[in-house]
Amino acid sequence: MAETVRVKINGQQHEVEQGTRILDYLLEQGVEHPHICYSEVLGPIQTCDTCMCEIDGKIMRACSTQMEEGMNILTSSEWAKTAQTEAMDRILENHLLYCTVCDNNNGNCRVHNTAELLEIEHQTRPYREKGYEVDMSHPFYRYDPDQCILCGRCVEVCQDLQVNETLSIDWEREIPRVMWDDGKSINESSCVSCGQCATVCPCNALMEKSMLGEAGLMTAIPKDLLDPMVDLIKEVEPDYKTIFALSEVEAAARDKRTKKTKTVCTFCGVGCSFEVWTKGREVLKIEPTENGPVNSVSTCVKGKFGWDFVNSEQRLTTPLIRKGDAFVPATWDEALTLIAEKMSTLKQTYGGRALGFVSSSKTTNEDSYLMQKLARQVFESNNIDNCSRYCQSPATDGLLATVGYGGDSGTIKDITRAGLVIIVGANPTEGHPVLATRVKRAKKLYGQKLIVSDLRKHEMAERSDLFLHPKQGTDYVWITAIAKYIIEQGWHDEKFIEKRVNQYSEYLKLLEKYTIEYAEEVTGLSKEHLIETARMIHEADGTCILWGMGVTQNVAGSHTSAAIANLLLVTGNFGRTGAGAYPLRGHNNVQGSCDMGTLPQWLPGNQRLSDDKARAKFEQAYGVKISDKPGLTNIEMLEAVEKGELKAMYLMGEDMAWVDSNSNHVHDTLSKLEFFVVQDVFLTKTAQFADVVLPAAPSLEKDGTFTNTERRIQRLYRALDPLGESKPDWWIIQQIAKYMGVHWNYEHPSEIMDEIASLSPIFEGVSYERLKGWNSLIWPVQKDGTDEPLLYTERFNFPDGKARFSLEAYVPPIEFSLEFDLTLNNGRLLEHFHEGNMTNKSKGIQYKLPEVFVEVSPELSRERGVKDGSLVRLVSPYGVIKLRTIVTDRVHGKELYVPMHSVSHENAINLLTGSVGDVRTQTPAYKQTKVKMELINVEGSTPLPLYNPRYAKRNPQLGVQVERKWAREDYEPIADLNISVEGK
């Protein structure tokens, strides 16, 4: 706890914590003090100079000056005011105030608001253009140098928050400007389109293109009329108060038209929240704010710009019924009547076992909960699963077996606080972009250590202190060998193990086999690297291990997940901040859909189906008997279809036909269903097999909650009305129940959440009221609303409160016959989501990344004579795809990489993957695929456009480097003290 000091502010005594920034304190006290470049997240950038105060007779910045005993601070003395006005005057030399016809005039323009607060009436330095062209090259945002005030907020976020390291300000030019890389156009630069620069720009210099000419009442005025109008304003020279008054009237009017709705992103498990600004059905922009508990001002390209799909012409807008070789539009009544008829007949004839239900990791908790309720109550079937079966079930299994909760041990804050982060088989800069930014930032600014284990040398691997490249599917071995080595060195946390973990002696026995030498042999990693990894864990103040599908999508992903937990238990890395196990949940609601009991052996609230008490509670609430026999997984459902045991399926929000492995086989199986209902936003490949297709509303069109990878529950609000006859999923499921004769009568998802809370101890204290606006809760949540961001501080989730070492052994990867000589790795790329059904509707995203390709290593390209753009055929025992090559050292030797974002029969990855799955959870071993490569055409055009950021080189530096501004000959200091601030 810092010392309290006494300071005088404008003559009044205050007691404040020593070291508090003056500006932070003023704002906290509700004092309106001018400032443009500063924010709590970005820290003192010190470029705008508008926050000057008179402090002990000196002019100093409120943003960078910290409170000291006896300070005398005057915030608006004549001297301070003069300094502030001078600063604003310099800003207005760079920025023309045509607010009323500016698209950024939305009440939150920092330049406008600060000039108004400072009561600026005229400027002494006339505005002048900088002599640079507006950069319109990028599909999603533009830069207007003539409006840029050179505050460097964009540079700060790009360098030190997003840490993509593209932007800088060239302070040495005659008139400085923001630069992309070393002077490239935005489109050709290393910019990954995260949009954070546009988000934090305090004026209209950087703007989302979707706002231009759309946001204002009069901003659509064509340029040949707008220019003379702006000239008129200049000629007439009204004082700025008049301009501000006018622009405020305009801003107030447009506020009536622009709707701002808080939502939660639907493109990955990080759980970014932000406002979506809409005008009618048009999305004007995504506006993240510092209120977002996970992401603050950060987003990735998908969250910021990827929403075109909502208004796509391909949206389903009416129920469809299969008649002959076509779908015929139907009314809801017709569709629901048909579903109820067919399903109840099948239920009566064969029982609930003949029906299967598949929920989605993309729909809300409430949608998922109702899907399992429909299965268990209305159809008396435990055959309910969700698409986390394809990704994260093994991670959950490994954690349930060792520490007791199937979720991340802490929050992203814990990850940033760790001394060491180890990423195994995950590519967070592309799969979980905003989470990755926090690791990159911790590394760049605070010296966090990073180890990456992966087949592919992706961005995190490039940035790592140690990059491990084990043989495919062998992570279990090196992880376990390191645990053994650590114990041998006496680096383990003996007290922790003794007090808090069971099965230690059995675990020691298991370890015997996993020597460093054995690990070297199996994984191909060097002894030095293995020992170095162990040493880094030993020396780190807290280790977090993050993993993804590189671990889980193997024949024993659940064992490897448990081995990760074992290693963390050995080193005491649970129950403290900056430590723990973090399976990175892939979709927005992977965590939630599992928490809601859309699993064959789990009830809502992570209560086991085998738990008699829990089952009795649900039996009472639902008024039916619930079998204690687990139902079928997705994979088993398809097997049961093949056997003729499963007759009908109701599937929501999942393109199983492309997402399950071995697509050819899945397509075949789906066509054998007697009755198939698919509920989705688009007519997906899966929906094409359906008898009835129900049009669902995407996240922007409904209320509900998502649970992110941190176990954080957040509310989304309806921003748009459902398109056409599409409906929120919970509404549709409720209708099916109703047509089956069961009346639930929910009027709003909040009532569903109340029911979930009443039946699940870990959600006991969850309510929509507590989740209002930006508020969130991290489960388990007690009745009084106390949540638990960091798990296991007192006890592990077992009856005796102790963790258990998992005793599962290593299972080697699947063997292929020798002709399949290349390892086929597969996964995501930043720009697209999942198989691509949503993001491939975005023009800008398609422009940046139009098609999938196969990455080939330089070695292999030489050996096989392929080059960028060559057309090749990849053949596995299960199928064939055809696509173009990219030669890159991201992949190594005989390893290939194919992104999964394809819904084409020509090149969808799962045409190649096989049917073998994880030994415990059946999650397909997508990553254990081998192929042979046949060259079709050597010459061809590259599938990755040259303006994709992957070709460009980053330009790292720390922040905006204001010292270079101060060093300019023409710079006249305003402050008496110009000192750069370290470690914001």
Place this chain on the structure above:
Amino acid sequence: MAKPITKIEEPVFTEKEQQNQALEKVLQDLTQNTEGIKETIKFLQELHESGILGAINNLVEAKEDLAKIAVEQMLRPPVTNALNNAMAAAGALTEIDPEMIKRIMNGMAKGIQKSEEELRLNKKIGVFDLVKLMRDTDINRALTFSLYLLQGVGEGLKDPSQENN
């Protein structure tokens, strides 16, 4: 065997149905606002008969061209001067206490009334009358106001560049 299909049959009469739906919504709005609608129709008819509606329509159709002309006109120096004058005048007016204006206006009204009455008497005023009148408190107040007003105007007219002379 359910083959995958992508063909969606276009529903028959969709357009007609959509039209009917839209019409129904409009009818609903109409019946809920009958009085206002009737008045509006009458008003529009009046405008139409007098030819105003047509003129407005044409003007709206040409709105961008007109705006361009208007702005161009406004950019001419006499107009920008006028705008500057208007704004300066408006600015000056805002500095005057409204209470004072009220009093002056009252005084003016009374004065006009009084002088009219006096004029009607067709009386001649001699030098003595003038001196006598100056002692009258009402007249004295008006004179004081006028003299100081002149002084203020004089100050306002001073050339700032010669301020120190």
